[in-house]
Amino acid sequence: MKRKSFGNMQCPVARSLELVGEWWSILILRDAMHGLTRFDEFEKSLEIAPNMLTRRLTSLVSSGLLERKKYQDHPPRYEYILTKKGKDFRPVLVSLLAWGNQYLAPEGKSVLLVDSQSETIIDPILVDRNSKKPLTRISSRFVPGPKANKETIARINFANERKPKKIK
């Protein structure tokens, strides 16, 4: 079954999903952030079929998350390097990691994030860049932006009416 295209939806979450495309793409991005660059490295790490891997890499290149660079002339060989847009996807992966560690690792954690210098285990949370205030469902809410169309405005207004109220 062909899924609906989300690209024409205005919501930035829907658009992100449209672009990243499918789970394989996210796992390729994960491996790219780990430093993998070559076709055979991705193939081995992901145990993915070569035709599927080709398709996903091509899609990530055309979406601007990966750049394809020749690293050898005879025979020609290419590697796939994260662009800034690709690198900036890291918080999504770290958030997935944190959630997976919290809920889907009953036998104990298999992957942790640590501080590069102190090796202290990191517990990732979202805050506002300026105030450093943690973002919760109570402390933050969604509002229509300057370019919101009437569907987006209606959806968010509905949302804010239903939102849990702040305790006064």
Next chain:
Amino acid sequence: MKRKSFGNMQCPVARSLELVGEWWSILILRDAMHGLTRFDEFEKSLEIAPNMLTRRLTSLVSSGLLERKKYQDHPPRYEYILTKKGKDFRPVLVSLLAWGNQYLAPEGKSVLLVDSQSETIIDPILVDRNSKKPLTRISSRFVPGPKANKETIARINFANERKPKKIK
């Protein structure tokens, strides 16, 4: 084409992807965080086929992200409420929102996150809960956790050899 199951992969990112299942699930979670609870509300917001919506809601209930509650007896009617596990998925959505706003809204932003009290626009970043230090590719790295198997250890060690080095 049936996609491979990621559930038996040890990586918490892969397991999260397995559980949330597909893009529709993430958009349902987004709407649930906006306060939608009823079948017809999701149907209208997402313009999703009823049989697909039923399937995704059932899957989110059995994964423990939504709880199905009867809100009316005659005739019986149900609503879908986020569990704690579902609510804790919010940072993934906020990270997708931030990335989408940065890269996929050339015409301007249609959805923003603001502080509930001050209405200041929030720029979400990930930090460590204790040190409040922002998490970058340089300041943080992945390490095998206590329950890592040998494949996970090999993948992460490879990753760390390739990792961009800290500037001394």
